[in-house]
Amino acid sequence: MKLLASPAVRVGISISIATGLYGVSFGALAVTAGLNFWQTMALSLLLFSGGSQFAFIGVVAGGGSGIAAMSAATLLGMRNGIYGMQLNALLRPTGWRKYVGAQLTIDESTATSTGQTDPDEQRRGFWTAGAGVYVLWNLFTAVGALAGSGLGDPKQWGLDGAAVAAFLALLWPRLKGREPIAIAVVCAVATVAAVPFVPAGIPILVAALVAALMGWFSHGRRDEGLEPDIEPYGAHQRQDATEARRPGRQRTEGPDPGEGV
Amino acid sequence: MSLWIWLLIACALAYGWKLVGYFVPARFLEDPRTSRIAGTMTIGLLASLTVVNAVVSGHGLAADARLGALAAAALALILRAPFLVVVIAGAGTAALLRMLGWN
Numbered sequence: 001m002k003l004l005a006s007p008a009v010r011v012g013i014s015i016s017i018a019t020g021l022y023g024v025s026f027g028a029l030a031v032t033a034g035l036n037f038w039q040t041m042a043l044s045l046l047l048f049s050g051g052s053q054f055a056f057i058g059v060v061a062g063g064g065s066g067i068a069a070m071s072a073a074t075l076l077g078m079r080n081g082i083y084g085m086q087l088n089a090l091l092r093p094t095g096w097r098k099y100v101g102a103q104l105t106i107d108e109s110t111a112t113s114t115g116q117t118d119p120d121e122q123r124r125g126f127w128t129a130g131a132g133v134y135v136l137w138n139l140f141t142a143v144g145a146l147a148g149s150g151l152g153d154p155k156q157w158g159l160d161g162a163a164v165a166a167f168l169a170l171l172w173p174r175l176k177g178r179e180p181i182a183i184a185v186v187c188a189v190a191t192v193a194a195v196p197f198v199p200a201g202i203p204i205l206v207a208a209l210v211a212a213l214m215g216w217f218s219h220g221r222r223d224e225g226l227e228p229d230i231e232p233y234g235a236h237q238r239q240d241a242t243e244a245r246r247p248g249r250q251r252t253e254g255p256d257p258g259e260g261v
Numbered sequence: 262m263s264l265w266i267w268l269l270i271a272c273a274l275a276y277g278w279k280l281v282g283y284f285v286p287a288r289f290l291e292d293p294r295t296s297r298i299a300g301t302m303t304i305g306l307l308a309s310l311t312v313v314n315a316v317v318s319g320h321g322l323a324a325d326a327r328l329g330a331l332a333a334a335a336l337a338l339i340l341r342a343p344f345l346v347v348v349i350a351g352a353g354t355a356a357l358l359r360m361l362g363w364n
Contacts, residue, residue: 018343025348039268046272051307056271058310062317066267070274076306077275079299084282085291093283102279158355161330164315165351168334169344171307180304187305188312195313196320203317204309211305215298225300229344 008121012112012128015232019050019108020136022166026053027144029163032154033061037145044141048134049106050229051170052076055204058163064201072201075208079226083110090114091123104130107228115233129232174225179218183225187211326358 003009023044030040035057043053052073059069084105087093090113093101109130116122151157175181187207194203289295315331316322333354337347 022344022348025345035264035268039265042268042272046269047275049275051303052271052275055306055310056268058314060264062313063319066264070267070271072306072310073271074274074278075302077278079296079303080275081278081281082296082299084279085285085287086282088283089287098283099280102283103276105279105282155359156356158326158330158352158357158359160314161327161333161355162348162352164311164327164330164355165334165337165348166344167307167311167314168331168351169338169347171304171311172338174300174304174307183301183304184308187308191309191312192316192322195317195322200319204306204313207305207309208302211301212298214305215301216294218297218301223300224297225303226296 003124006121006124008112008116008125009128011115011232012109012125012132015108015112015129015228015230016132016136018230019133020140022050023137023140024144024147025162025166026050026057026137027141027146028148028151029054029061029144029159029166030057030141031145031148032151032159033057033163035060037142037149040141040145041138044138047073047077048103048137049077049080050137051107054163054166054170058167059201059204061160061163062200064204065199068199068201068205072204072208075205079107080105082226083107086110087113087126090119091126101126101130104134106130106133107226108133108230108232111228112232170229173227173229173231176227177224180224183211183214186214325364326355329358329363330355 026044027040030043031037043056047053047056055076056069056073059072084102087101087105087110091101104126109126112129113122113126116125148154148159151159154160171184175184187210190210191203191207194206198206311331315327316324330351334347334351337350342350
């Protein structure tokens with residue numbers, strides 16, 4: 001098949017399988033957190049952003065309110081807006097593609113696309129990874145939700161330990177360099193300090209506020225923390241992907257719509 | 262029922278963020294501060310969620326089997342294990358520690 005000769009399509013397919021598979025853990029954890037099957041599926045079908053989905057069920061599992069869960073998920077989703085801006089400049093989608101593409105705008109599809117240099121490959125990478133992850137993530141969420149609801153006591157199976165591991169695994173690839181580690185430590189301490197004084201779920205939002213303030217006053221890399229959970233191109237090509245992802249760089253490829261008018 | 266409402270609002274806002282990128286003129290988001298805050302908040306929230314799920318119990322802290330899960334997950338990540346293996350290592354360790362009597 002001709003399409004399989006495209007590096008972006010091949011990377012997109014492998015990232016889809018790797019990411020889609022861990023939808024199993026999301027599905028199982030969501031039902032043990034107290035969501036029913038359709039609530040779990042609604043998160044994967046409609047919200048479709050791994051970190052935000054785990055955040056929502058993580059807050060619910062810790063006894064937090066619906067509004068706290070919604071807030072944590074929404075704050076984590078902000079980075080998808082940045083990805084959308086980058087992809088809009090890169091792929092210049094029109095009509096319905098903007099609306100469908102927006103839903104598929106996540107860490108993995110962005111990283112697969114921006115890791116390519118040829119515009120056609122960037123487009124293929126985005127759509128392959130976006131659609132591939134969407135289909136498999138939802139499929140495996142359903143598998144996990146069905147399996148999780150038949151498990152009995154979730155603690156006996158260590159599913160609360162699975163949630164801890166999932167969050168650490170989501171955090172891990174973003175801890176590159178001293179500043180991200182400092183942010184993580186400060187936010188962890190802020191969380192623990194807030195726990196005795198505020199309702200469940202709120203310490204997470206306190207940490208978000210602290211992190212936002214650190215971002216406001218810091219001078220770190222502008223794409224800090226914007227790494228995918230699974231790196232599609234490995235460490236060697238990471239530098240290129242990082243470069244291509246900087247919105248400023250795209251200005252060299254065409255006139256900036258914001259200037260010269 | 263109220264969980265459904267917040268869940269659907271979360272879904273709508275998540276799609277809203279994604280759409281913003283495609284429809285708001287790039288210069289509004291080009292301020293490096295905007296993407297930096299999106300990044301630092303991602304790190305901060307994930308760090309916070311890790312801690313809450315590992316050691317928080319009600320309004321206090323608890324050292325239970327989840328702490329073992331955290332250590333096992335960290336070890337798996339240092340060994341560059343894939344995501345699903347990390348999650349299984351966390352679950353397996355917590356389950357094992359409980360079986361041994363450490364709650």
